[in-house]
Amino acid sequence: MTAPESHAPAPSRRVAVVTGASSGIGAATARALAAAGYLVVAGARRLDRITALAAEIGGIGRALDVTDPESIAAFVAGLDRVDILVNNAGGAKGLGPVAQAVEDDWRWMWETNVIGTMRMTKALLPALTASGDGLIVTVTSVAALEPYDNGAGYTAAKHAQALVHRTLRLELLGKPIRLTEVLPGMVETEFSMIRFDGDTERADAVYAGLTPLTADDVAEVIAFAASRPPHVNLDQIVIKPRDQANARRNIKTG
Numbered sequence: 001m002t003a004p005e006s007h008a009p010a011p012s013r014r015v016a017v018v019t020g021a022s023s024g025i026g027a028a029t030a031r032a033l034a035a036a037g038y039l040v041v042a043g044a045r046r047l048d049r050i051t052a053l054a055a056e057i058g059g060i061g062r063a064l065d066v067t068d069p070e071s072i073a074a075f076v077a078g079l080d081r082v083d084i085l086v087n088n089a090g091g092a093k094g095l096g097p098v099a100q101a102v103e104d105d106w107r108w109m110w111e112t113n114v115i116g117t118m119r120m121t122k123a124l125l126p127a128l129t130a131s132g133d134g135l136i137v138t139v140t141s142v143a144a145l146e147p148y149d150n151g152a153g154y155t156a157a158k159h160a161q162a163l164v165h166r167t168l169r170l171e172l173l174g175k176p177i178r179l180t181e182v183l184p185g186m187v188e189t190e191f192s193m194i195r196f197d198g199d200t201e202r203a204d205a206v207y208a209g210l211t212p213l214t215a216d217d218v219a220e221v222i223a224f225a226a227s228r229p230p231h232v233n234l235d236q237i238v239i240k241p242r243d244q245a246n247a248r249r250n251i252k253t254g
């Protein structure tokens, strides 16, 4: 990995920063944007995966923990040009009633999804503005649209993350920055493994008996949003499997 020096001229290729690119939707988005011609700067905590991805797509891989301001500062250092920021890092921990809420899980979800999005956006807003045609994509969820039983820790965090993004849409009006919120339904990634703390059986059961989205399905939509001309803003894109009607109902729940 070679990090551009801070005094180096801005690259002539358009640059896309993707957070949480070590797996799932983030990795697929990094691949899709690289295929669309972007120089992709990929970040996540698992540096081995990020380094391998960067080598595969001819991008730059850097360690990134969006819950750590110092890690973010090191990640963005020397990024003189940024055209796209994909706020994707995030996820869920646990599934249980508010009455039994696990505070550490709630804190993790808030720090990663909400504060992580705020911090990354704040750090890269000057570069995105300077690009003259910036785009901020935030991957929220159908959990940002409605509650579901036992999901309050995640739905609260995703609603909050979405409101950070939707507020930016108002605050940045008149600036050369588009904002796209992507709200996926069920996507088969490592999401449920993380949610259920490595319980493979429980994670697999989430997707058994229906056809979920793949990470590529979501990544293609993000790349499409990025490909629109500067005056076209895709504000919200809700993408679900045909087998899922909303956050509460799918063909298994009836």
Ligand code: NAP
Residues within 6 Å of the ligand: 019, 020, 021, 022, 023, 024, 025, 026, 043, 044, 045, 046, 047, 064, 065, 066, 067, 088, 089, 090, 091, 092, 112, 113, 139, 140, 141, 142, 183, 184, 185, 186, 187, 188, 189, 190, 191, 192, 194, 215
């Ligand atoms: P995933 O496969 O578990 O990917 C999550 C990514 O986030 C990983 O690359 C992980 O990398 C990264 N991440 C977690 N904590 C981080 C931190 N502190 N700093 C930097 N990166 C961090 O799950 P996914 O489904 O692709 O999730 C991507 C996004 O889509 C999340 O925001 C999730 O909430 C959202 N989403 C998922 C679904 C779904 O059904 N899968 C549905 C709606 C929305 P490291 O662990 O290497 O840091």
